[in-house]
Amino acid sequence: MYTWEAIQEALDRIEQELPRGIKTEWLAEQVSLSPFYFQKLFKRLVHKSVQEYIKLRRLSRVIEELNQEDRTITEIAYDYHFSSPANFTRVFKETYSITPEEYRKKRPRLNTMIKPDIALTYKDLDENIPILIDDLLLEIRRETLETEETYLGFSTLVDTAKQIPMGESTGIDIPGQCWTRFHQEKSKLKTVINPDFEMGMSYGADPVKGTFHYFTGALYPMPQEISEPYVIQSLPPGNYIVCRIEAENFETLVCEGLDKAASYLLNTWLPSRSLEIEPFSAEKYNLAETEDISMELWVKLKEPTMN
Structure with a gap:
């Protein structure tokens, strides 16, 4: 397995585990890398630290939940592993400069972290071939x-x-x-x-x-x-x-x-x-x-x- 494939596998596992707590050491073990080299490679290829990336991806998923009127903000906060609604509001505002309540009321477009496709970096697309x-x-x-x-x-x-x-x-x-x-x-x-x-x-x-x-x-x-x-x-x-x-x-x-x-x-x-x-x-x-x-x-x- 190439090192970039290990990081791509880690990104896939993060998506599956977003509603739960995700430890860096556990991710490294899943892709057979030491925590030291895993974090180093992750930062180099994703341009974010492991936990910063997890936070941003979790918030991206949370935004989808906020667009569902049948979910309360408290329910969403606990469903996505925030320690309390207050902690969730603090992290959301630090990231997007508005609170979850303000987002739900105004629905502005937010600049969110998408899951990267590292494999794309290593592919060479020929012209005129999809x-x-x-x-x-x-x-x-x-x-x-x-x-x-x-x-x-x-x-x-x-x-x-x-x-x-x-x-x-x-x-x-x-x-x-x-x-x-x-x-x-x-x-x-x-x-x-x-x-x-x-x-x-x-x-x-x-x-x-x-x-x-x-x-x-x-x-x-x-x-x-x-x-x-x-x-x-x-x-x-x-x-x-x-x-x-x-x-x-x-x-x-x-x-x-x-x-x-x-x-x-x-x-x-x-x-x-x-x-x-x-x-x-x-x-x-x-x-x-x-x-x-x-x-x-x-x-x-x-x-x-x-x-």
Whole structure:
């Protein structure tokens, strides 16, 4: 067994045991590693300590429970191995900056820890050949965009450090909130947009401030002068690498599929081929496509410089 396979097995066991207490030493024993090397490898591959990861995954599962109105917060706290409702509230607020009661009342989108797929890091996807990994179907291809695509919607500023998987923190899912805002306003734009085609874009990163901009909107076939709060964002012509992602349901697609595909494409696939990209990425949704639950992640290749 490769060491990464041992950690993947540990991640699988954690999912099974989330409602119960999970000791690091027990996990190490289950995958035949010493506690010392198990913790070292876990931190290197998952980028979290064992117990921090367990806490964040447990809270992710708890959020699903909070969306069920028939469960009390006290019941949920004890069901997921918190020592008391007060302890549960403290940990939840430390992680997401709101209490469980506030979450249940307002239902904001939260930036939660998903279960990583370490195996994906060690796979080399050939172009134009789909591969099934867990519950996701991925396929990478090259695409040339001949003419600019223009979209109309909203833009917001995001703190990079507070957005998993780019950062190491959790909290309110700012890009998710931007999508919520757009979908609340979308009907007001129906006379000027093509509602079947939507795009989210990360762009305008500022490494000094540790921020980037995130845009959500729909295709804007005949651009014209606009007024605030709406903004226009364009996908420029050029050569792209496109990762198509399919999932069994939309929640898995946007909550897990996008993060896993982006991490693999940006951190593994592109570097292994020495391909450089422009400083933005776009996620495109074709809502007219009814056969599959899918989306596409687009990154633009840098044009070779002329000496």
